[in-house]
Amino acid sequence: MDLVVVGISEYKFADKPDRLITYGLGSCVAIILHCRNSGVASMAHVMLPMSFTGDKISTPGKFADTAIVAMLKEMDGRGIGPGSLEAKLTGGADMFAGKIKGMSRRIGARNVLATRKTLGNYGVKILAQETGGNTGRTAEFHTEDGSLIVRTLREGKVVL
Amino acid sequence: MTDTPTTDFFLTSEDIDAIGRVGSIGARHAARALSRLTATSIRLSKPEMKTLSIGEVPDLLGGMDAPAMGVLIPFHGDVVGNTLLLYSDDGAKELLKLLFPGDDEVTEELKDSAIAETGNILAGAIHTVMSRLTERILISLPPITVQDMAGAILDPLLAEAGSYTDEVVTLVFHLSDEDGTCLVKTVLIPGIECLQLMQEAANRLETG
Numbered sequence: 001m002d003l004v005v006v007g008i009s010e011y012k013f014a015d016k017p018d019r020l021i022t023y024g025l026g027s028c029v030a031i032i033l034h035c036r037n038s039g040v041a042s043m044a045h046v047m048l049p050m051s052f053t054g055d056k057i058s059t060p061g062k063f064a065d066t067a068i069v070a071m072l073k074e075m076d077g078r079g080i081g082p083g084s085l086e087a088k089l090t091g092g093a094d095m096f097a098g099k100i101k102g103m104s105r106r107i108g109a110r111n112v113l114a115t116r117k118t119l120g121n122y123g124v125k126i127l128a129q130e131t132g133g134n135t136g137r138t139a140e141f142h143t144e145d146g147s148l149i150v151r152t153l154r155e156g157k158v159v160l
Numbered sequence: 161m162t163d164t165p166t167t168d169f170f171l172t173s174e175d176i177d178a179i180g181r182v183g184s185i186g187a188r189h190a191a192r193a194l195s196r197l198t199a200t201s202i203r204l205s206k207p208e209m210k211t212l213s214i215g216e217v218p219d220l221l222g223g224m225d226a227p228a229m230g231v232l233i234p235f236h237g238d239v240v241g242n243t244l245l246l247y248s249d250d251g252a253k254e255l256l257k258l259l260f261p262g263d264d265e266v267t268e269e270l271k272d273s274a275i276a277e278t279g280n281i282l283a284g285a286i287h288t289v290m291s292r293l294t295e296r297i298l299i300s301l302p303p304i305t306v307q308d309m310a311g312a313i314l315d316p317l318l319a320e321a322g323s324y325t326d327e328v329v330t331l332v333f334h335l336s337d338e339d340g341t342c343l344v345k346t347v348l349i350p351g352i353e354c355l356q357l358m359q360e361a362a363n364r365l366e367t368g
Contacts, residue, residue: 048323108316
């Protein structure tokens with residue numbers, strides 16, 4: 001069983017029984033798409049809500065909208081349509097409790113909103129979400145049973 | 161909701177060196193203020209300038225999920241933005257030894273307050289240099305401290321940089337006592353507005 005590490009602005013795929021993990025999410029959001037029938041899953045670690053250059057961007061995993069499109073395209077190449085997928089989300093924290101200034105204000109909430117909107121546009125069902133608050137998170141997805149384990153330094157772990 | 165850059169922003173290696181000189185002036189002022197505050201002799205190195213890919217920045221603090229301490233110093237006035245200082249968990253402990261030599265029983269409250277004030281002095285000194293050189297009004301707001309995973313604390317400022325580029329400019333300072341036995345690494349990440357001002361200040365410095 002392999003552990004596939006997903007870095008900032010990346011998205012990766014794993015097949016059953018492998019696991020996907022991404023560390024230290026703050027305002028970033030981890031988006032997990034999972035097909036229970038085939039055991040295929042993909043995880044993205046997105047930093048920003050939407051791209052201004054659309055699908056021409058060189059790092060689609062950086063933005064919620066382009067990451068989801070890229071993941072769905074690759075799922076499609078494996079014969080998996082959006083209707084067969086379940087999504088889980090975590091991250092989107094406000095690390096400085098509303099006190100940050102300038103363009104990164106409410107970036108976590110905007111990331112979550114853009115993720116939900118894009119998934120909705122493609123008809124992907126959101127099965128679970130653990131987002132917001134003021135805490136960092138590490139997210140680990142198990143392709144075998146579809147569970148998402150979210151760990152924090154202060155508040156322990158939750159299983160979605 | 162689209163994250164469109166507000167301006168084209170590009171830094172050459174000469175710009176980054178010049179920004180380092182603005183950081184050095186701030187560090188000299190901050191070292192004097194810290195020495196006065198602690199009634200000891202505290203040294204602050206010239207900043208080591210690093211341009212890193214976004215994914216590499218958390219490695220300066222031990223990795224994405226390594227426990228770290230962040231001090232955010234927002235500013236407002238003619239320009240609104242942020243400066244972020246970070247210490248690894250061990251670095252924060254070393255900083256307390258530097259600020260309270262021989263005192264092993266520092267309370268959590270005092271620890272937070274001392275680390276916040278150190279960040280405030282260093283970032284405030286840089287804000288003052290920028291303000292003087294660019295002739296813009298900049299007012300530093302009270303510092304906000306956060307203890308959490310390094311990657312999580314960095315996220316908002318990495319996102320600011322990420323909306324323009326895939327690289328981040330970082331300034332690494334070393335605080336030390338007089339004989340250099342206690343050495344503390346401080347990582348300073350200028351928010352995008354702060355970096356633009358540092359560049360403007362550096363240009364003024366170069367042209368006299």
